[in-house]
Amino acid sequence: xxxxxxxxxxxxxxxxxxxxxxxxxxxxxxxxxxxxxxxxxxxxxxxxxxxxxxxxxxxxxxxxxxxxxxxxxxxxxxxxxxxxxxxxxxxxxxxxxxxxxxxxxxxxxxxx
Amino acid sequence: xxxxxxxxxxxxxxxxxxxxxxxxxxxxxxxxxxxxxxxxxxxxxxxxxxxxxxxxxxxxxxxxxxxxxxxxxxxxxxxxxxxxxxxxxxxxxxxxxxxxxxxxxxxxxxxxxxx
Numbered sequence: 070x071x072x073x074x075x076x077x078x079x080x081x082x083x084x085x086x087x088x089x090x091x092x093x094x095x096x097x098x099x100x101x102x103x104x105x106x107x108x109x110x111x112x113x114x115x116x117x118x119x120x121x122x123x124x125x126x127x128x129x130x131x132x133x134x135x136x137x138x139x140x141x142x143x144x145x146x147x148x149x150x151x152x153x154x155x156x157x158x159x160x161x162x163x164x165x166x167x168x169x170x171x172x173x174x175x176x177x178x179x180x181x
Numbered sequence: 182x183x184x185x186x187x188x189x190x191x192x193x194x195x196x197x198x199x200x201x202x203x204x205x206x207x208x209x210x211x212x213x214x215x216x217x218x219x220x221x222x223x224x225x226x227x228x229x230x231x232x233x234x235x236x237x238x239x240x241x242x243x244x245x246x247x248x249x250x251x252x253x254x255x256x257x258x259x260x261x262x263x264x265x266x267x268x269x270x271x272x273x274x275x276x277x278x279x280x281x282x283x284x285x286x287x288x289x290x291x292x293x294x295x296x
Contacts, residue, residue: 105287112185112274112287113225156224162283168215169276169285171225 072096073157078176081151087144089175091157094138101162102133103169104142106153113156113171116142120162147179183209185277187288194265195296202260202291204275210255211277215285216248219272231258265295 074092081087093102104116117124117131119140124131130143144151156174160167184207194200204214212233217225229250230238237250249261258277262269272292276285 107225110272110290110292112187112276112290114287115284167283168227168230170227171217173224 072159072170073172075155075157075172075175077173078178080178080180081144081147083149083179083181084146087147087151087177087179089142089144089155089157089177090139091142092139093157093159096137096159097161099161100159102131102137102140103158103160104129104131105156105158105169105171106151107156107174108150108153116155118162144177147177149179149181151177152179153177183207183277183279183284183286185275185286185288187273187275187291189291190289191292191294193294193296196266197264199261199263200265200293202262202273202275202293204258204260204277204288206256206277206286209277209279209281211258212255212280213278214252214258215276215278216250216258216260217274217276219274219290225274228260262293265293267295269293270295 101118101120103118105113107113119131133140154174154176186205188203214231216228219225228243231250231252233252239245252258272290274290276287
């Protein structure tokens with residue numbers, strides 16, 4: 070079973086920031102928070118990951134609460150091409166056999 | 182970034198036949214690859230872990246004799262669906278683990294339709 074909880078769907082206006090929440094209240098000290106997204110009929114795409122500090126890359130920002138029990142993925146200026154299912158996953162870093170357990174994710178729809 | 186390819190992207194086969202799906206890591210060597218299956222409007226479900234040079238490890242409920250996995254080289258893993266049935270119709274996705282970062286990179290998926 071996935072160790073994360075996400076809202077099933079969200080809407081966002083094009084050009085606005087999309088804030089996708091994730092609850093991971095049972096996260097362990099050695100587990101990282103990963104975000105992937107899956108555009109319809111494609112394979113998942115890695116977005117970002119973090120341990121306890123906020124992270125930013127060219128795609129998104131990741132805000133992790135101080136107690137690490139929840140996080141928010143931020144797409145600063147959503148475009149129509151960002152419409153996808155977004156998955157929040159917790160996993161240990163390191164080791165090639167660590168599996169990714171996908172939950173149901175959040176379907177983000179970016180509207181024109 | 183690391184690139185993983187799958188071939189074919191789509192395949193239609195008749196019931197009772199076998200179909201092979203290839204997963205290749207194009208610019209890195211992967212000792213570990215994973216195979217997932219995804220039904221319409223559902224999430225990805227891990228089928229098996231494929232380790233180069235050894236037998237695959239299957240998840241509970243996945244028939245190893247039906248879904249044959251071969252990982253003969255560091256850049257290629259194959260999934261063969263044997264004696265396919267219509268209920269095997271699904272979207273099959275592989276991922277490859279980059280040895281330097283242990284990150285998983287996903288292929289584009291293969292849509293299998295069994296008629």
